[in-house]
Amino acid sequence: MPANIKQTKDCMEPEELKEALNKNEVIQIIDVKNKDEYENAHIPEAINIPLDELSEKISKLDKSTYYVTVCGKGGGRSVEAAKTLKEAGLSAIWLCGGTNKWLDLY
Numbered sequence: 001m002p003a004n005i006k007q008t009k010d011c012m013e014p015e016e017l018k019e020a021l022n023k024n025e026v027i028q029i030i031d032v033k034n035k036d037e038y039e040n041a042h043i044p045e046a047i048n049i050p051l052d053e054l055s056e057k058i059s060k061l062d063k064s065t066y067y068v069t070v071c072g073k074g075g076g077r078s079v080e081a082a083k084t085l086k087e088a089g090l091s092a093i094w095l096c097g098g099t100n101k102w103l104d105l106y
Contacts, residue, residue, distance in 0.1 A: 011075070011096035014105050017068055021045060028061075029068045030054075031099065032081040037072065043102050046070060051077045058088045067092040074098030 020027055029046035031038050038048040049057055051071075061067070067090055069081035078094035085092035095102065 010079075010094070012068055012093045013096050014102045017095060017102075018106065025066065026064065027066045027068055029070055029095075030081065030085075031070050032077045033071050033099070041072075041099055041103060043070060043099060046099075051081055054081055054084055058085065058090070061085070061090060063090060065091075068095055069093075070095040070102070071098050073100055 017027070017029070029043055031042050031046040031048050032051040032054060033042075033048070034050050035048060038046075038050075042048065067082070067085050069078040069085065069092060071077040071081075074095055074097045078098060082092040082094040097104075
């Protein structure tokens with residue numbers, strides 16, 4: 001887990017994620033919205049792995065990377081995705097407020 005991330009709550013605030021990215025922490029944002037939703041709006045650094053494809057693609061993910069899952073509003077699909085990644089032995093957390101909050105701030 002990146003040093004500045006304190007796992008004291010269920011999700012990561014956008015400000016914490018921005019700071020970690022600025023410090024070049026080893027983080028990958030996974031946007032779990034469907035392709036059309038992703039193309040409509042996403043965090044620039046995010047890769048798109050729709051939630052319904054995540055389980056089949058987990059084996060291709062690097063266990064040394066810290067994953068931040070994101071959906072539109074945060075708290076739905078992103079929570080499920082972070083749980084799925086953790087169950088597979090990966091380090092993951094979901095983004096509070098999702099893509100919408102990130103884009104409002106940045």
